[in-house]
Amino acid sequence: MQQAEGFTAPGRAPMLVVRWKAGRVHVSQDGIKTWCGAPVPAGATRTVPTVDWHQHTNCYNCAYRLWPLHAPPGYLRPVNGQDFPIRRACSHSGDPRACTTCTLRPPRNWPCTRGCTDQRDHQADRRYTQCTVFPPRQPTGPGGRCIQGCESTNRVLHRANPGMFFDLADSDSLTCYHCGLYVCVGCEAVPVASTLTLCDACP
Structure with a gap:
């Protein structure tokens, strides 16, 4: 069992990634207890200490408690247990889900009966499309x-x-x-x- 010691500095501090129970992946600082408070069982799979813990975990409680001191730069804090893998922030509006450049919303009036080829122009947040007569x-x-x-x-x-x-x-x-x-x-x-x-x- 690998132990992670001295990981108290804020920022991109190394963490252990621990997996058990139907693929649930937690984060631990010492290999004994997870950040969400659960004891790490003896049969759990552990990785070497890593700074990219956010790319592996799918435990919302671990991420929630890690974020204030160990938030990965350029990523968005998960908002619920389905918000995984942790998403990168976009350069336009921060949250790519709210950005019409990064995330296309379901288009209206598509395919366009007027022969338009720009699906983005038919997004739901547009009051009129360019092809409107x-x-x-x-x-x-x-x-x-x-x-x-x-x-x-x-x-x-x-x-x-x-x-x-x-x-x-x-x-x-x-x-x-x-x-x-x-x-x-x-x-x-x-x-x-x-x-x-x-x-x-x-x-």
Whole structure:
């Protein structure tokens, strides 16, 4: 049994990696007790002392207790027992799971019916894709209302982009795409005087 002695300095201090019980890999400072508090059994498999303990362990409690003094530079502290192997931090936002450059989220509207080849442009955090069609706006009259009739932004965009999903604001169903004034909350086409108002034809 190999013993690890004198490992008290902070930072990248050598540690023993100990394995037992269905592949659970713990970290020990002295080969007798793990950092999570469990005694090391006689039949456990031990490695030589190593400074890259974070690349071997899958014990959340060991990592949690080691982190304040022995956190490996450039790595992210695990947040639960499934957060293994321990992940490297990215250079963009720190956590690669929240970084759209390092981690692609499930795309919307993919494959693109318009022939796009950039899957990143269709990520769920994009309000509009580059291939979104925006119809030309109609002229307005002296009172600011549309000459040819109003229609909500929601209706206009979905008609111009069939099959596409848009994460639109609530106001896009209440205001006209062309003149920007209020439309009926029901049919989204008849001009009304105030927001959240139904026209005479809508019940």
